[in-house]
Amino acid sequence: MTHSNQPRTTGRSIVLLRENAVNEGVRTLASTTRTRGTDDIVSFENLGVAVVDVPPEELADASGDDSPILAVEPERYVYALGEPTSKMTAARSVTSQAEFDESHVTWGLQATGVANLKPNVDGSGIRVAILDTGIDFKHPDFQGRSIVSKSFIDGEEVQDGDSHGTHCAGTSCGSNKPSQLPRYGIAYNASLYVGKVLANDGSGSDSSVLQGIEWAIANRCDIISMSLGGSVEPGEPFSQVYETVAKRALNRGTLIIAAAGNSSDRNNGIRNPVNSPANCPSIMAVAALDSQLQVAYFSDAGINPDGGHVDIAGPGVDVYSSVPLLGKYDRFNGTSMATPHVAGIAALYAQVTGLRGRELWWILTQNAQRLDLFTSDVGIGLVQAPK
DSSP states (O other): OOOOTTOSSEEEEEEEEETTOHHHHHHHHHHHHHSSSSGGEEETTTTEEEEEOOOOOTTTTOTTTSEEEEEEEEEEEEEEOOEGGGGGGGTTTOOTTTTTSSSSSSHHHHHHTTGSSSOOOOOOEEEEEEEEBBTTOOOOOGOOEEEEEEEOOOTSSOSSSSSHHHHHHHHHHHSSSSSSSSOOOOOTSSSSEEEEEEEETEEOOOOHHHHHHHHHHHTTSSSSEEEBBBOOOOTTTHHHHHHHHHHHHHHTTOEEEEOOOOOOOGTBBOOOOOBBBBSTTTSEEEEOOOTOOOOOTTBBBBOOOSSOOOOOEEOOOSEEEOSSTTTTTTEEESSHHHHHHHHHHHHHHHHHOOHHHHHHHHHHHHHHOOOSSHHHHTTTOOOOOOO
């Protein structure tokens, strides 16, 4: 469940700009690089970020106390962080279904208390953005649903050609009356925004992710769910660009929730650090649990001293949800599956409490179920629905 053989950076740069000086920052970038002008620089006004098609070394002297440029970082590739249970080898498989009867409701909805909620606790009035591989508009459980969508992948429509995005959207905001049981969706009356930031092969870049975040904030989304990331080395610091973007989002009432990553192999004693961008302190990082409420063998850990903590945990093993094609449903594993559980439950809290941003983060963690496990593995504990 790793992308260790994939490239980490694109050769381009992401640039953090002063929030009130984006246009000035773009002009400064154009004058200090080999670009042909401002048209060759992609900027995000709401975020105060730009992407430039030059390596970071070329911009090494661009930032400074009097400069509109605050930080320059290499642009990363990012990848979907989940896969079907059927793809796991027998030696690495985690099966633990004896604790829950899934004939009517998935184990994840039972473990988090969603199955016991009153019908009017459904995410009504809350905007949830799923930034992923898109969604299957033809799926029977999304028929008639109003979905705002946009693709940030050149040459690809929002229609999901992978299945990862449809699975995540199903968990967070899927129907409470699916075409066949069990029920798997949490905030089934939330307003669903789907940004395709990962291609149909499950890969993307910081540029597509930042475009998706910009779009979600411009559309006043209350929650952004990102089941994606790029690997981080032990001791590697978090991205100042993403951290500042997440802070600016929180200030506007938008909570970003992201998958911690799947690069660990706990069966062999390997705990790897939380992926980027989930390792940013202002992004809620989600670990994966199995149905016995134990840490999934693949779930990454908060082991880097400079940020990179796990904040909360969600169901992430053998998770049933919607997928495209004839099967309509499948079981996936990954912190990708845990993340939309947290995002969907965040929508429920936003509905019943009216809280947003940092206050919404606070109430999610205050009401989590404490576990007898290391906080570096599961954070505050298992996310719980409003009582």
